[in-house]
Amino acid sequence: MAKAKKSKLDGQKNSKSAAKRRAKKNSGKRPSAGGGTLDPTNPKRVAAILAKLDEAYPNATCELKHENPFQLVISTILSAQCTDVRVNLVTEKLYKKYPNARAFAYANPAELEQEIRPTGFFRNKTKSVIGASKAIVEKFGGEVPRTMEEMLSLPGVARKTANVVLGTAYGIPSGVVVDTHVLRLTRRLELTKHTEPKKVEQDLMNILPQNKWIQFSHQLIWHGRRVCIARKPRCIDCNIESLCHSKDKTI
Ligand code: SF4
Numbered sequence: 001m002a003k004a005k006k007s008k009l010d011g012q013k014n015s016k017s018a019a020k021r022r023a024k025k026n027s028g029k030r031p032s033a034g035g036g037t038l039d040p041t042n043p044k045r046v047a048a049i050l051a052k053l054d055e056a057y058p059n060a061t062c063e064l065k066h067e068n069p070f071q072l073v074i075s076t077i078l079s080a081q082c083t084d085v086r087v088n089l090v091t092e093k094l095y096k097k098y099p100n101a102r103a104f105a106y107a108n109p110a111e112l113e114q115e116i117r118p119t120g121f122f123r124n125k126t127k128s129v130i131g132a133s134k135a136i137v138e139k140f141g142g143e144v145p146r147t148m149e150e151m152l153s154l155p156g157v158a159r160k161t162a163n164v165v166l167g168t169a170y171g172i173p174s175g176v177v178v179d180t181h182v183l184r185l186t187r188r189l190e191l192t193k194h195t196e197p198k199k200v201e202q203d204l205m206n207i208l209p210q211n212k213w214i215q216f217s218h219q220l221i222w223h224g225r226r227v228c229i230a231r232k233p234r235c236i237d238c239n240i241e242s243l244c245h246s247k248d249k250t251i
Contacts (some may be wrong), residue, residue: 003174006134010207011097013169022247025236030069037182038068038245040043040189040190040191040245041190041191041207043207045243046191046207046208048243049189049240049243050208050212050216051189052239052243053215053216053220053223053240054215054219054221055239056219056223056227056239057218057222057223058198060218060221060222061168061213061218062164062168062218063084063088063221064076064079064084064087064088064091064164065091066091066169067095067212068102068155068163068169069143069144069169069170070101070133070136070144071091071095072092072144072164072165072168072169073132073136073144073157073161073165074094074104074129074132074133075087075088075091076096076160076164076165076188077125077128077129077132077156077157077161078090078091078116078119078125078129079119080122080125081120082119082120082123084154086118086119087119089105089120090115090116090118090147093115094115094116094171095170097115100135100142101136101137102130102133102137102142102143104133105130105133105134105136105138107129107130109126109127109130112126112129113126114180115210116129118156119223119225124156125156126158127155127156128155129156131154132155132156132157134152134155134156135153135155135175136154141152144165146166146170146172147166147174148162148163148166148174148175151166158180159175159197159201160178160179160197162174162175163175163176163201163217164177164178167213167214168214168249169216169218173199173210173211173214174207174215175213176204176205176213176216176217177200177203177216177217177221178197178198178200178204178217179221180224181219181220181221181224181225182200182204182220182221182224183195183197183200183224184205184224184228185224186200186204186229186248188228188233188244189240189243189244189246190245190246191195191203191207192204192245201243204216223240224239232248232250233248233250234247234250235249235250235251236251
């Protein structure tokens with residue numbers, strides 16, 4: 001009798017944990033109009049989004065002007081909380097005065113602060129620019145390194161800058177660049193539920209093919225600047241509209 005009661009209880013426990021596992025697995029899914037479930041990260045939907053981005057932005061690339069990987073490191077550091085247009089205006093003069101890593105490494109900090117002031121947060125950025133340049137000269141012989149680990153050892157360089165430089169300058173898909181546009185658009189497109197860039201990047205690395213990691217960010221940044229703008233997305237001009245279920249949609 002006691003045995004039968006125990007096995008009944010065990011059975012109830014097992015079915016409860018299976019239900020919990022199912023609920024967890026389906027947490028990204030929700031009912032679809034057709035009565036089934038819609039999984040926003042379903043590989044078919046992701047592939048359809050990638051195809052639409054290729055169609056709309058076949059030549060998307062980084063909009064920070066640079067002539068070599070080192071300049072891209074500096075421009076990316078300067079681009080934090082600043083537009084690429086403004087960074088390009090500042091660096092046009094800057095790269096003439098400081099032609100290489102050595103010139104930046106031994107720059108006069110007070111002068112450099114004033115030169116990069118229009119990009120904002122100029123004191124911290126000056127420290128990062130000089131620190132990263134010194135490390136590139138002293139630890140890497142003046143060459144920007146080619147691995148994530150080495151990139152992250154440079155002062156002022158975090159995953160976003162490292163991914164921008166490794167992807168754009170060297171064509172190495174080390175991860176997915178998650179900037180403010182990628183953060184906003186991947187949530188609108190329900191490709192992630194996270195808000196923390198590291199977790200968003202991890203989600204994207206899990207659902208995107210690695211050979212799309214570099215281009216996907218460029219395309220999403222272009223889409224975020226031209227069509228899916230923050231305050232009033234131009235959904236009428238959006239070629240992903242049929243795949244988007246965002247509550248921010250304007251049509
Ligand atoms: S439909 Fe609108 S909200 Fe959705 S991706 Fe396009 S522009 Fe953005």
